Amino acid sequence: MSAAHAENAPGRVLIKGNEAVAFGAVDAGCRCYFGYPITPQNEIPETLSWLLPENGGQFVQAESEVAASNMLLGAAACGIPAMTSSSGCGISLMQEAISYMAGSRIPGVIVNMQRGGPGLGDIGPSQGDYFQAVKGGGHGDHRNLALAPATAQECYDFMFRAFALAFRYANPVMVLGDAMVGQIKEPVRRVPPAGALRPDQIRALAADWRLEGYGARGRDAAPRLLKSVYLAEGALAERNRMLMRSYEAMRAETVWEQSDVDDAQLVVVAFGSMARIARSAIRHLRGQGHKLGLFRPVTLYPFPDEALRALAPGRRFLVIEQNIGQMVEDVRLALNGTAETRWHGVMPGLFIGAEELVDPMLQALKEK
Structure with missing residues (x-):
């Protein structure tokens, strides 16, 4: 069954892992996607290009991976569940923005369907982006929560976990698949996994910090500031100590x-x-x-x-x-x-x- 028929199909649907990522993201509450095409993950933006608008969301094909990752930063800073996806060298181009997000404590979901490398490599499967995903990838002492699906069903299920973790810890989460996981076609049950947070519960986790503008209804007019630059003496040291405590707390999520x-x-x-x-x-x-x-x-x-x-x-x-x-x-x-x-x-x-x-x-x- 094609992805075009999967939205309204009852029970299990036969779709690719990439398509399962897209359905899982929307069902988990994602309302903004920014991306740029690259094999072997192109079914993710292709599916979201029609699925998001039909569910009240926004899809933007950015002019580059650099642009996509910075758009992700901007949307997520407003408390919107947002994501991007790419592969290999495209993820490399996103690393600056991912580091900014971690330093500013802004959540976001990044999906990497790995391809062969280094360099442009090929479009076949690889797990060569492991270091990039778990050791930070960008500059500074930041870390990404990283999830590794092995099936198309997990591609769907893990999107719920990814958005919940991103907002719980105000930190980027990377879903690390590969060409096999993304291109495999398997039956997927489009039902939220047990215990998954509802989209409104995920959005509520951003209530204390999301950017809403001056005079936002329901709170005082004091401005909020999300930033990753700390120039005062000792300010960056204290910020990184706080980030260290957050990374240590993430150990409770180990699976x-x-x-x-x-x-x-x-x-x-x-x-x-x-x-x-x-x-x-x-x-x-x-x-x-x-x-x-x-x-x-x-x-x-x-x-x-x-x-x-x-x-x-x-x-x-x-x-x-x-x-x-x-x-x-x-x-x-x-x-x-x-x-x-x-x-x-x-x-x-x-x-x-x-x-x-x-x-x-x-x-x-x-x-x-």
């Missing part, structure tokens, strides 16, 4: 998924599309009597380090990711020498099946 770990001798750590491919390989090997389990970080920042470290006694770990080694650094930091950690990289741009992960898993399982 992960684990399966078959109770008897596992080897725990595979993977996220996003690689996690679902790894799960199929693990099921195959467990059917042959091999004791493997899967640990999947759902929030990449904050990283679920305590949960991973709890699995360390008596086990070894194999990190599988589609890059030349990024998340493996956070896994090793989390384990802090308490367990042996190996790494297997799938090169960006390649489409693989579960059978191509069997031998690396067996090798890691057998090595002393």
Whole structure:
């Protein structure tokens, strides 16, 4: 079923992960989108170009990714649930505005359907933007909450979580997918996930700081100021201490998924599309009597380090990711020498099946 028929269809609809992002965003309360086309995420702006106006929202195709990210900053500063999306090099161009948003404590949702890199790379799948998403990406000591969907259903569901987290912490949230997750076509149930905040509840979280202009009805005329420049002596230090406290509080939002770990001798750590491919390989090997389990970080920042470290006694770990080694650094930091950690990289741009992960898993399982 095409996205054009998905809006009014009952039950589950067959749509791409990118289209699921668009439907999830609107259902979660997004009312403004600013973006610029780039493969492999173009179905997001394409779907929102008709879906937002039909739901009382605004869609703007900006003249560049730089423009789109600064438009996002402006709309979000007014307390409007807003988002942008791009891929790889487009996200790189947005980093200045994302840093400004973090420094000014302005919420916003940024979706990155990763493509191969570095440079222009290709339009195939990659997980090479992990560092960019979880280490800030832009200048200064800022952090983004980062969520990693692995299915089209999660592309829909995670938009509710992304907007709620952005407004709860007044901070940018990045949804980090890839070409596989964005282009895969799967049945999606268009129903808000259990416990999701309603759009009016999300907007209410901005009541104390959103910019409304002088003499705004319902409050005094004192102006509000959102800024990221602090020039007075000690002002920036105090601001960054406050941001540090906020980042520490974000640890309460850490989410992960684990399966078959109770008897596992080897725990595979993977996220996003690689996690679902790894799960199929693990099921195959467990059917042959091999004791493997899967640990999947759902929030990449904050990283679920305590949960991973709890699995360390008596086990070894194999990190599988589609890059030349990024998340493996956070896994090793989390384990802090308490367990042996190996790494297997799938090169960006390649489409693989579960059978191509069997031998690396067996090798890691057998090595002393």
